[in-house]
Amino acid sequence: MQGATVATYDFIFNGLGLREWCGESVRSGPMTMADLLARGAAPAEPQTGFDWGALWSLPFPSLDELHKACAEIPRSRDLTRSLEAGFLNVRESLRFVLDPMTQPLSWALENALHVAVNTPWWLMLMALLVVVWLAGRSAALVGLVAAVMGFLLFVDHYVFAMQTLSIIFVCAFLCVVMGVPVGIAMSRSNRFQRLMIPVLDMLQTLPTFVYLIPLIFLFSVTEPKLYGIAIILYAIVPVIRLTDLGIRLVDKEVIEAAEAFGMTRHQKLIRVQIPLALPNIMAGVNQTIMMSLAMVVIASLVSAPGLGVLVLRGIRNLELGVGLMAGLGIVLLAVILDRVTKAALARVNAAASVARH
């Protein structure tokens, strides 16, 4: 059967005199689906003259097609397989480097979860409200947060919500700690900016599940850092972008004034650029927190605790009510996180950048 099949691109290898190199077209690997289908089909009738039908169904010289003509050419499934093998090969050394580096993340997440769940609810609630007051200085906002948390307590979703919140706090905090310096570096060097923009674009557009696959190979699913890293990679982008943008948007004349009065680069950064870029940086923090929340739900696939677990249960077991309730909880969390960070942003705006001229 196989001997009878004439592959479309045989002529290339014959023409180049590579037939010897290709060897017999004996396939060692398992068959592809296309091979199986071809096996079922009737052998083609030999035709004379120009074959329009063959042209119509001319396949692209892809790896699989070329493999048909020459066994030495790998199939595309071999490509994915070697990607996997390659990753598995470097896995141990990657883990050797990344494991200790990311261990603090695991500790931070474990501790945050421990504190959030084991602190008495009334103490936690008070602490939260104080934080909200400090961030927004608005009684209405404190009232909103109290109402939302009260509702979550009332419907027994409090523990899940606190788990979600504590993961977000830890991850967003780390995003800011790492993202702001990267953004500053980007604003200082056009070359570094050109280098980083494709990386950031990739992080932002790569489907979130794609992050998870290599991470699962690298770390054990029981470790919190697995989802921590996934959340940070996804959520760090806006704070980096907006720090870069914010610093680049600082009034050029003010920068000139800073230089004209003899500021060093460091003084300029601390005294002028960061304060004036703060509204944009805060907008980035707001986005980062919202994206952490989006990711924390997906991260429950890899054992992140919190409301996402309930959503997942709703999907797996078709428990509609559980899923909807958890979804409502997530929406409420999103609302308060957004409002609180926006209120903080508005306060920064009022202090920093009202009517320059």
Add this chain to the structure above:
Amino acid sequence: MMDRQVSIAIRHLYKIFGANPVRALEHVRAGTGKDALMAQHRHVLGLRDINIDMRAGDITVVMGLSGSGKSTLIRHVNRLIEPTAGEILVNGENILEFGETRLRELRRKQMSMVFQHFALLPHRTVLDNIGLARSVRGERRADFERDALHWLARVGLGGQEGQYPHQLSGGMQQRVGIARALTSNAPIMLMDEAFSALDPLIRTDMQDLLLELQTELQKTIIFISHDLDEALKLADHLVILKDGSVVQQGEPQEILLKPNDPYIVDFISDINRARVLRVRSVMDRAPETIPQVAGTVDVDATLESVIALSGGDTALSYAVRNRDTTVGYLNMQSLVRALVPTQAPRHGNRKQEKAQPAASGPAA
């Protein structure tokens, strides 16, 4: 005037913007003009062979229309912009040879700057803004607070130190900008279109304030302006820039009476000459016969004030006094003659200027 030392000397300064300014410089030195350089070599001619001596204690006004390179020029003095070629001597030292540390010292201790749009820090109070130069040097607020409050009061904003810049009007913000420059105690002040963003009335106030402060402080001031009235009012030394070249420089009265370029004639045709010209520029120092005098006038009085004094009578003469000595005589007829615009058909001149820009170019 001549006894004052040269504080800042600019020598053969060139600035070309573009990918390869050093090569473009050769073309400029060979005589390529601004438009030709842009068209043939894709480089912008910023400044071309600038030579200016600025004396200590003088206000040197650099005037020109937008695009003439005046803001570029002032930024060379503290090296916010690096020149393509030339020298800038401050107290005899070429600052272009300074390393980063010395340049920073120069900016911190020798120079202060006032900006067109004030460039105050919006997140700091007026007091902190005024003390900027001092705090950059590492002084604590307690060290400069007294000075800062003194200068704040001196510019007429006493009691506003706790405000934020956005709570002040434009004129008040620029007063803060001036107080900031004064608090630095630097002998050189760079003022880049400092009053251009202000309303005309406030601008006049600020000019008076600057002149008043200057009689007391005797700083070396470089003032950039596009407003001829302002330039004539403030300048001890006036430099007129066009397309990156100096068209004429000298004492303002001198430029007004003897403009050497159609561009300047065009410029000065609209101003009130009587208000700008002073008695010393038109008086007769040693008349053949001492005329019958109707009174005395001060050597620095404007012609406008003399006209008011005479009530328009052109037959009169006045003795000109500098303090208590008579230094010359002023005949009302020569006064009126000085008011005649330099070249009579000035509208024709203006047309010619537009029709043949190449002919009146700075290459001549």
